[in-house]
Amino acid sequence: MKNIxxxxxxxxPTDPRVVEAMLPCFTEVxxxxxxxxxxxxxxxxxIEEARHTVAFFIGAxxxxxxxxxxxxxxxxxxxxxxxxxxxxxxxxxxxxxIEHHAILEPCHFLEKQxxxxxYLPVDEYGLIDPxxxxxxxxxxxxxxxxxxxxNEIGAVQPIAEIGRIARERGIYFHTDAVQTFGHLPINVNExxxxxxxxxxxxxxxxxxxxxxxxxxxxxxxxxxxxxxQEKGRRASTHNVPGIVGFGKAVELAKMEMEDExxxxxxxxxxxxNGVLNKIPHSRLNGHPTRRLPNNVNVSIAYVEGESMLLNxxxxxxxxxxxxxxxxxxxxxxxxxxxxxxxxxxxxxxxxFTLGKPTSEEDIDRVLTVLPVIVEKLRSMSPLYxxxxxx
Amino acid sequence: xxxxxxxxxxxxRSPRNVxxxxxxxxVGKVGNPVCGDIMELYIKVKDGVIIxxxxxxxxxxxxxxxxxxxxxLVKNKTVEEALKISNRAVAxxxxxxxPIKMHCSVLAEEALKKALDDYRQxxxxxxxxKAA
Numbered sequence: 001m002k003n004i005x006x007x008x009x010x011x012x013p014t015d016p017r018v019v020e021a022m023l024p025c026f027t028e029v030x031x032x033x034x035x036x037x038x039x040x041x042x043x044x045x046x047i048e049e050a051r052h053t054v055a056f057f058i059g060a061x062x063x064x065x066x067x068x069x070x071x072x073x074x075x076x077x078x079x080x081x082x083x084x085x086x087x088x089x090x091x092x093x094x095x096x097x098i099e100h101h102a103i104l105e106p107c108h109f110l111e112k113q114x115x116x117x118x119y120l121p122v123d124e125y126g127l128i129d130p131x132x133x134x135x136x137x138x139x140x141x142x143x144x145x146x147x148x149x150x151n152e153i154g155a156v157q158p159i160a161e162i163g164r165i166a167r168e169r170g171i172y173f174h175t176d177a178v179q180t181f182g183h184l185p186i187n188v189n190e191x192x193x194x195x196x197x198x199x200x201x202x203x204x205x206x207x208x209x210x211x212x213x214x215x216x217x218x219x220x221x222x223x224x225x226x227x228x229q230e231k232g233r234r235a236s237t238h239n240v241p242g243i244v245g246f247g248k249a250v251e252l253a254k255m256e257m258e259d260e261x262x263x264x265x266x267x268x269x270x271x272x273n274g275v276l277n278k279i280p281h282s283r284l285n286g287h288p289t290r291r292l293p294n295n296v297n298v299s300i301a302y303v304e305g306e307s308m309l310l311n312x313x314x315x316x317x318x319x320x321x322x323x324x325x326x327x328x329x330x331x332x333x334x335x336x337x338x339x340x341x342x343x344x345x346x347x348x349x350x351x352f353t354l355g356k357p358t359s360e361e362d363i364d365r366v367l368t369v370l371p372v373i374v375e376k377l378r379s380m381s382p383l384y385x386x387x388x389x390x
Numbered sequence: 391x392x393x394x395x396x397x398x399x400x401x402x403r404s405p406r407n408v409x410x411x412x413x414x415x416x417v418g419k420v421g422n423p424v425c426g427d428i429m430e431l432y433i434k435v436k437d438g439v440i441i442x443x444x445x446x447x448x449x450x451x452x453x454x455x456x457x458x459x460x461x462x463l464v465k466n467k468t469v470e471e472a473l474k475i476s477n478r479a480v481a482x483x484x485x486x487x488x489p490i491k492m493h494c495s496v497l498a499e500e501a502l503k504k505a506l507d508d509y510r511q512x513x514x515x516x517x518x519x520k521a522a
Contacts, residue, residue, distance in 0.1 A: 302448065303448070304426060304427075304448055304449050304450055304453075305450075306450035306451055307402070307449065307450055307451055307453075307454060310399075310402060310451045314403065323426060323450070324425070324426045325426050325427070325449065325450030325452075325453070328490065330490065330493075332426070342423075343423045343424045343426070344423045347423070347426045379408075380405065380408050380409075380446055380447060380448075380454070381446065381447070381448040382419075382428055382429075382430045382446040382447065382448055383423070383428060383448045384448075385410070385446065
């Protein structure tokens, strides 16, 4: 039995071409890029090449790219670093209810320090209304942070429009692009963003490396202080293999992203339609078209997500769920809550995220296996008996 | 996320005593959709001994496994013996549960206590009806 991985939003395998690019950086190009000798300068040259690749990929200049340890660090750095640098200008931050925890938790932290945070609601599809955003702005607003696309339900936000509003009002605008970077075209100028976070391991790059795009002129407190690397914006010895791997992953994404998008959109829609047709009392979470090319999120009534996930896992199929039972907090997904799903349907959610290696046969297999699992669990479910028979 | 024990997975994969029961002598229903677990436990009692138990559960792997295990544990026990079955006993019989899933075993114990309560009330009522 072939194992089928459909959890690419959690992490992707590192592309062998990326690994190949990284390998010399462990044993040959091992110098510290901060050292003046040839060993150091060779390593420095490699990271500057990667910086160029990344910058041009999103319409930025190399000086505007800061390498970090990943999406969580980039997001923390933005929220805390902008708040710290602009405290004299105001104490209000606008974000949304469906951000990743790496945005929400730093915001909760700042609230305890006296900041005010507006968490914008979303509609039933998980989309933000720019009118709501505009109304939430006050003369104390110092930062707006809205994710490019949601990691759970794939909703792609109207970032360019939100960015235009922020710019008109002279407020810094950050987008968490962890789910879109390397998958959808991004140009920081067209999107009107001042700050952007991305992570290597979501685009077939290595774990432990990410970037922060910081528009020229944007001031923020450094998240890491020490040896002054990254022009004092992020101290710590450069993760040379990681940065080189990130650069290679971007180079590959540039060439292959469009094909991937077309390939995955077709498979995504096949899986969505298949589930909705084959499984009665199921629904799609998120928007049918304004969603990530690789994201399928469905709720299946009368059954619980973790028990579906475990059954799929026994069949070699890997996915994830927003059910409370599978979270460490025993709280259901805050995203599914924000789109107004009733509790039963939050517990019965499954997320399949597709990747480059996903094939049509993989999707067919899920569509064969899943209805049988649902049938089995429904036959055990006291909810099914009551609601359907009555 | 902490993985389940082999025993839990065994009971999850092939749950024992699933289904409804015709004319049960006691029924225990616990849980709600908000917490994400709903259990229904049915028992059949003859001469003070539980001769059959069945369940229906909406919930995670641990909820299904603890339901299955509690039905196994009560079979052929007297009502008094069954009352002494604790959530810890259910969890231990399953080779332990991840700490965050211990509440599932609590739910199983509650379902059992409710079913036994229901049985007692029915028998008291039955006895008084006979007497009248």
